[in-house]
Amino acid sequence: MSGEKNLKVALLGCGTVGAQVARILLEDANELAARSGAGLQLIGIAVRNLDAKRDAALPQELFTTDAPGLIAQADVVIELLGGMEPAGEYIAAALSKGASVITGNKALIALKGAELNALASQHGAQLRYEAAVAGAIPILRPIADSLAGDHITKVMGIVNGTTNFILDAMDTTGAAFDDVLAEAQALGYAEADPTADVGGHDAAAKAAILASLAFHTTVSSEQVSTQGITEVTAADVAAASAAGYVIKLLAIAERAEAGISVRVYPALVRRSHPLATVHGAFNAVFVEAENAGDLMFYGAGAGGNPTASAVMGDVVAVARQIAAGAPLPNGSVSQAPRLLDFEAIDTRYWIGLSVKDQPGVLAAIATVFGEHGVSIESMSQQVDAEAGAQLRILTHQGTEAALASTVEALTALDAVHCVLSVMRVEGN
Ligand SMILES: NC(=O)c1ccc[n+]([C@@H]2O[C@H](COP(=O)([O-])OP(=O)(O)OC[C@H]3O[C@@H](n4cnc5c(N)ncnc54)[C@H](O)[C@@H]3O)[C@@H](O)[C@H]2O)c1
Numbered sequence: 001m002s003g004e005k006n007l008k009v010a011l012l013g014c015g016t017v018g019a020q021v022a023r024i025l026l027e028d029a030n031e032l033a034a035r036s037g038a039g040l041q042l043i044g045i046a047v048r049n050l051d052a053k054r055d056a057a058l059p060q061e062l063f064t065t066d067a068p069g070l071i072a073q074a075d076v077v078i079e080l081l082g083g084m085e086p087a088g089e090y091i092a093a094a095l096s097k098g099a100s101v102i103t104g105n106k107a108l109i110a111l112k113g114a115e116l117n118a119l120a121s122q123h124g125a126q127l128r129y130e131a132a133v134a135g136a137i138p139i140l141r142p143i144a145d146s147l148a149g150d151h152i153t154k155v156m157g158i159v160n161g162t163t164n165f166i167l168d169a170m171d172t173t174g175a176a177f178d179d180v181l182a183e184a185q186a187l188g189y190a191e192a193d194p195t196a197d198v199g200g201h202d203a204a205a206k207a208a209i210l211a212s213l214a215f216h217t218t219v220s221s222e223q224v225s226t227q228g229i230t231e232v233t234a235a236d237v238a239a240a241s242a243a244g245y246v247i248k249l250l251a252i253a254e255r256a257e258a259g260i261s262v263r264v265y266p267a268l269v270r271r272s273h274p275l276a277t278v279h280g281a282f283n284a285v286f287v288e289a290e291n292a293g294d295l296m297f298y299g300a301g302a303g304g305n306p307t308a309s310a311v312m313g314d315v316v317a318v319a320r321q322i323a324a325g326a327p328l329p330n331g332s333v334s335q336a337p338r339l340l341d342f343e344a345i346d347t348r349y350w351i352g353l354s355v356k357d358q359p360g361v362l363a364a365i366a367t368v369f370g371e372h373g374v375s376i377e378s379m380s381q382q383v384d385a386e387a388g389a390q391l392r393i394l395t396h397q398g399t400e401a402a403l404a405s406t407v408e409a410l411t412a413l414d415a416v417h418c419v420l421s422v423m424r425v426e427g428n
């Protein structure tokens, strides 16, 4: 490496992902230097507790509790602490002094990405976060670079492994949500507090990041219409399956004439759709672009090694640019987002109703749909001794506003006991 630049790398955090990043930086130092055109010298690892039990292969002298001190000496900072603060403050400090930053922190980027990207541009630094969306899957760089000459029209992803594991297990075993969640926790997929996963918030952060890059704008996680999977029942899953569909939690970013829509909800996907084949805790992102057509990216969305792979790809990309002294691209954010109101979003719906099993019921229900301008594609009825009569109605395309008023009117019907579920249908 004589004559080549030597970059000082600071690692913040030595948890699931950080420990693997440290291992790769040390084990593959020569190869990484050759690929980067610059040496990558790990100068320290910021941790909370110096005495915690760690991989013996990581030299003890690298550990420090002084994160700000480490950042002050670094050319490249890898933030793998998670959470909003102090991660945000540390990233801002690094960028402000011209150090480039790699992070896997989707929650932070989805809220503060615009601010931090601006700070990076202002100080000639780079900010990369491939690990933040769909773990190991290369998705942000394909969207930002490979498809930079195309127009992306829709991104639809299974970007949360925990919820895909739960929905997949419900689909294959017929089990109830609560039982599968307990299994996911026992297997270590779901957090002890799984709210961000099952509530859809983790997917919403990823949706915001995907939408921002796909549509050259800035969408924050607060602007994503979000619904999780806690209300999905075994009966919904079984009825969807009988109709040829599987239920998946989707993060969707879509561009229409009037604006863009970014949303997360459990949706029915036809079994023949590529996203229906994503099982267990795997992730996949389906991208539709005007010229490329349909693309799908698939792989491990989480885990120490897979996520470290995405982090290291960003580290090498950053190092190459620094080594080449190449001017840094200032990103492609150009427009403020024209976000559509949720009410204006157009999709197909699947509505489950518990109804009276008597003459005239179907006619009364069909009338309500007709009065609200929502066209029915198909309807199926199941009657059993315990649950009574249940109807599942699939509609043609309609707006959320029309759906909401239809559901309200259905609830008021004498023939309807209750609305069991309302879900969207996505994909062709
Ligand atoms: N684990 C995954 O599969 C995965 C996948 C994609 C992205 N990510 C993201 O990567 C980041 C790291 O995730 P992880 O799974 O490694 O988390 P983790 O909880 O295993 O590790 C974080 C580590 O940082 C330490 N830490 C927290 N605050 C600190 C502070 N102020 N100073 C020093 N140390 C501190 C914690 O003690 C812990 O050891 C998160 O932003 C996460 O969202 C993780």
Ligand SMILES: N[C@@H](CCO)C(=O)O
Pocket: 132, 134, 135, 159, 160, 161, 162, 163, 189, 197, 202, 301, 302, 303
């Ligand atoms: N909790 C996340 C981790 C990866 O971001 C998941 O289940 O996919």
Ligand code: NA
Pocket: 130, 131, 132, 133, 134, 135, 136, 137, 138, 139, 140, 310
């Ligand atoms: Na990724």
